[in-house]
Amino acid sequence: MELTTAEENYLKAIYHLSDGGKKSVSTNDIAAEIKTKPASVSDMLRKLGDKEVIEYRKYYGVNITEEGKKRALGTIRKHRLWEVFLVEKLQFAWDEVHEVAEELEHIQSPLLIQRLDAYLNYPKFDPHGDPIPDEFGDVKARPRVALNEMELEQTGQIVAVKDSSAAFLRYLDKVGAYIGARIKVLDKVEFDGSLEILVDQKKTLFMSKDVAANILVQQS
Amino acid sequence: MELTTAEENYLKAIYHLSDGGKKSVSTNDIAAEIKTKPASVSDMLRKLGDKEVIEYRKYYGVNITEEGKKRALGTIRKHRLWEVFLVEKLQFAWDEVHEVAEELEHIQSPLLIQRLDAYLNYPKFDPHGDPIPDEFGDVKARPRVALNEMELEQTGQIVAVKDSSAAFLRYLDKVGAYIGARIKVLDKVEFDGSLEILVDQKKTLFMSKDVAANILVQQS
DNA sequence: ATATATTTTTAGCCTATCCTAAAATCGAAA
DNA sequence: TTTCGATTTTAGGATAGGCTAAAAATATAT
Ligand SMILES: [Mn+2]
Ligand SMILES: [Mn+2]
Ligand SMILES: [Mn+2]
Ligand SMILES: [Mn+2]
Numbered sequence: 325m326e327l328t329t330a331e332e333n334y335l336k337a338i339y340h341l342s343d344g345g346k347k348s349v350s351t352n353d354i355a356a357e358i359k360t361k362p363a364s365v366s367d368m369l370r371k372l373g374d375k376e377v378i379e380y381r382k383y384y385g386v387n388i389t390e391e392g393k394k395r396a397l398g399t400i401r402k403h404r405l406w407e408v409f410l411v412e413k414l415q416f417a418w419d420e421v422h423e424v425a426e427e428l429e430h431i432q433s434p435l436l437i438q439r440l441d442a443y444l445n446y447p448k449f450d451p452h453g454d455p456i457p458d459e460f461g462d463v464k465a466r467p468r469v470a471l472n473e474m475e476l477e478q479t480g481q482i483v484a485v486k487d488s489s490a491a492f493l494r495y496l497d498k499v500g501a502y503i504g505a506r507i508k509v510l511d512k513v514e515f516d517g518s519l520e521i522l523v524d525q526k527k528t529l530f531m532s533k534d535v536a537a538n539i540l541v542q543q544s
Numbered sequence: 545m546e547l548t549t550a551e552e553n554y555l556k557a558i559y560h561l562s563d564g565g566k567k568s569v570s571t572n573d574i575a576a577e578i579k580t581k582p583a584s585v586s587d588m589l590r591k592l593g594d595k596e597v598i599e600y601r602k603y604y605g606v607n608i609t610e611e612g613k614k615r616a617l618g619t620i621r622k623h624r625l626w627e628v629f630l631v632e633k634l635q636f637a638w639d640e641v642h643e644v645a646e647e648l649e650h651i652q653s654p655l656l657i658q659r660l661d662a663y664l665n666y667p668k669f670d671p672h673g674d675p676i677p678d679e680f681g682d683v684k685a686r687p688r689v690a691l692n693e694m695e696l697e698q699t700g701q702i703v704a705v706k707d708s709s710a711a712f713l714r715y716l717d718k719v720g721a722y723i724g725a726r727i728k729v730l731d732k733v734e735f736d737g738s739l740e741i742l743v744d745q746k747k748t749l750f751m752s753k754d755v756a757a758n759i760l761v762q763q764s
Numbered sequence: 765a766t767a768t769a770t771t772t773t774t775a776g777c778c779t780a781t782c783c784t785a786a787a788a789t790c791g792a793a794a
Numbered sequence: 795t796t797t798c799g800a801t802t803t804t805a806g807g808a809t810a811g812g813c814t815a816a817a818a819a820t821a822t823a824t
Contacts, residue, residue, distance in 0.1 A: 330811065351772055364812055366773050371810090383772060383819060414659040424653045433644045439634040550781065571802055584782055586803050591780090603789060603802060 325375055329430045332399045334358060334368050335377055338388050339396035348385040397461035403429040404450035404457075405440050411451040412444060418451040419493035452493075453484025453503045453540065469543060471507070472517060472536035479508045480541040487538040496539075499529055507541065545595055549650045552619045554578060554588050555597055558608050559616035568605040617681035623649035624670035624677075625660050631671040632664060638671040639713035672713075673704025673723045673760065689763060691727070692737060692756035699728045700761040707758040716759075719749055727761065 327335065337357040341349045351369065355362045373380035377392030388396065406428040410416040416424075438459070441447075448464055449455055457463045468483055482505045485492065496502065500523060510528060511520035517533030547555065557577040561569045571589065575582045593600030597612030608616065626648040630636040636644075658679070661667075668684055669675055677683045688703055702725045705712065716722065720743060730748060731740035737753030 328810075352770090360811095361813065362772065363774080363814075367811075410656070414656070414663055416655070416659070420655070424651065424656055427651050427653075428648075431644065431647050433647075435636070435640070436630070436634070436644055439636070443634055548780075572800090580781095581783065582802065583784080583804080587781075590803095 327375070327377070327395060330368070331372060331375070331377075332395070332430055333426075334365075334372060335388070335392055335396045336399050336403075338372075338378060338386060339393060339400070342388055345388045345393045348387045350385045354386075394461050397457040397463070399429050401457040401459070401461075402431070402437055404454060405437060405444060405447070407450045407452070408444050408447045408456070409440060412447075417493075417497070419488075419490040419497070421451060422488050422490075449484075451503075452488050453482075466542055468540040470537050471509075471521070471531075471539040471541050472519065472533045474509050474541060474543070476509055476512055478543060479506070480543040481506050482539055483542045484540040485538055486540060492535075492538060495535070499531075500527060501529065501539065547595070547597070547615060550588070551592060551595075551597075552615070552650055553646075554585075554592060555608070555612055555616045556619050556623075558592075558598060558606060559613060559620070562608055565608045565613045568607045570605045574606075614681050617677040617683070619649050621677040621679070621681075622651070622657055624674060625657060625664065625667070627670045627672070628664050628667045628676070629660060632667075637713075637717070639708075639710040639717070641671060642708050642710075669704075671723075672708050673702075686762055688760040690757050691729075691741070691751075691759040691761050692739065692753050694729050694761060694763070696729055696732055698763060699726070700763040701726050702759055703762045704760040705758055706760060712755075712758060715755070719751075720747060721749065721751075721759065 334354065337354055338349050339345065341347075341353050341357055351362050351365045354369075355365045358365070369378065369380045369386055372378045372392070373386075376389060377395055378386045378388050380386045403425045406425040407421045410421045410424060411418060441459075447456055455463045455465065466483055469480075470486070471482075474480065482501060482503055484503065485496065501507075505523050506525065508522040508525075509519060510522050513519065517536075518531060519533070519536055520528055520530050523529050554574065557574055558569050559565065561567075561573050561577055571582050571585045574589075575585045578585070589598065589600045589606055592598045592612070593606075596609060597615055598606045598608050600606045623645045626645040627641045630641045630644060631638055661679075667676055675683045675685065686703055689700075690706070691702075694700065702721060702723055704723065705716065721727075725743050726745065728742040728745075729739060730742050733739065737756075738751060739753070739756055740748055740750050743749050
């Protein structure tokens with residue numbers, strides 16, 4: 325059964341909020357994520373339940389079904405492939421791609437996505453470091469940890485960001501914290517959790533705990 | 545004022561049916577073009593009239609306004625640029641691009657189109673030979689004539705097709721009548737208007753008047 | 765174990781877009 | 795100039811998606 329654009333957006337939100345189908349998700353959380361009202365969410369949940377992409381028990385939140393997970397991963401795959409296209413081919417900055425990809429992900433054409441994937445040389449990660457599901461919905465997970473949870477002296481490489489907002493990404497650009505950068509934790513302030521890190525063995529950088537919590541590192 | 549996807553599709557249809565704003569267009573013709581019912585068209589015309597992209601006088605058809613023409617050309621520009629992208633970069637056949645471009649043309653991002661245009665090296669024509677309006681809505685018109693209206697012995701080059709349906713384009717592929725082909729009219733049958741043409745100085749080809757009427761030639 | 769607070773759903777309404785059937789209008793022919 | 799057939803509009807209804815306000819259910823705190 326075909327999903328509408330709105331249904332795809334809801335399903336994707338549910339997938340993300342449920343941490344890939346592991347947790348159940350509340351009406352209010354979905355409303356916050358989609359920026360809509362809980363009443364509208366209740367309506368939509370009934371519809372998604374009827375289409376059997378979620379399991380919906382009134383008042384007790386929703387769980388995504390296997391079918392739903394497959395659909396959500398299909399949309400996520402398209403979103404991330406388009407983001408790669410925009411950055412690699414059209415010279416978009418990584419903070420400019422999200423809104424456009426949010427529209428492009430709903431274009432219906434399996435051939436288009438297959439060809440786009442090939443054209444981009446089968447990328448495994450999007451510009452924010454998030455993994456691109458393959459055509460079967462399989463995701464290559466990279467073990468990664470939030471920067472604020474690393475210990476003193478530990479080293480690693482920035483592999484992704486949790487927050488893809490333009491404001492956050494532009495801040496990272498400004499301070500030179502890009503994906504692929506090698507980092508080392510030089511200092512952690514007990515009081516507020518802020519930290520000092522060494523970037524690429526040459527530049528030191530201070531950041532708040534909030535910022536660090538949105539930077540994901542592969543340890544080494 | 546923003547136009548919805550449906551409104552953009554109607555406006556584009558009106559632009560095409562009006563021959564670029566020259567003629568006024570009837571409700572029934574729009575319904576046929578959009579594959580919808582005349583009643584739905586009447587509804588939409590009222591709305592497009594309110595938004596002043598058309599001039600609508602009940603029972604007397606519509607004329608597109610200057611503003612409407614500008615909007616329609618913007619959508620046409622996007623449609624044709626995407627078609628070029630699909631053929632040039634993603635190896636789509638020219639009969640596979642129309643449906644996808646019909647969706648892609650509604651993506652809202654001036655930056656995207658500007659970058660796409662540059663990436664494609666500012667193409668002037670789409671895969672069907674139709675001119676791509678520039679960012680100001682200016683169209684480079686090529687003088688062209690339908691093949692069925694050419695006289696015996698006249699020569700020229702195929703520059704466009706009138707019908708972009710997959711069936712027609714695949715037929716042209718099969719017989720080797722592609723855009724850019726040099727042709728000469730070898731014979732015209734009085735009885736049914738069918739003709740025999742020479743393609744690229746080496747292959748002769750018979751075609752019905754209906755086929756020839758959908759092939760556009762730049763004479764030389 | 766209640767009472768209160770929070771969450772979620774329902775009811776009722778709105779806009780956009782489509783449909784069918786009926787009414788209105790137009791224009792061509794008699 | 796009247797009439798008739800084609801065209802177009804209107805009326806009424808459907809579905810999708812959103813909203814507010816009120817009701818209902820659940821969760822939490824005395
Ligand atoms: Mn989206
Ligand atoms: Mn991303
Ligand atoms: Mn379209
Ligand atoms: Mn075209």
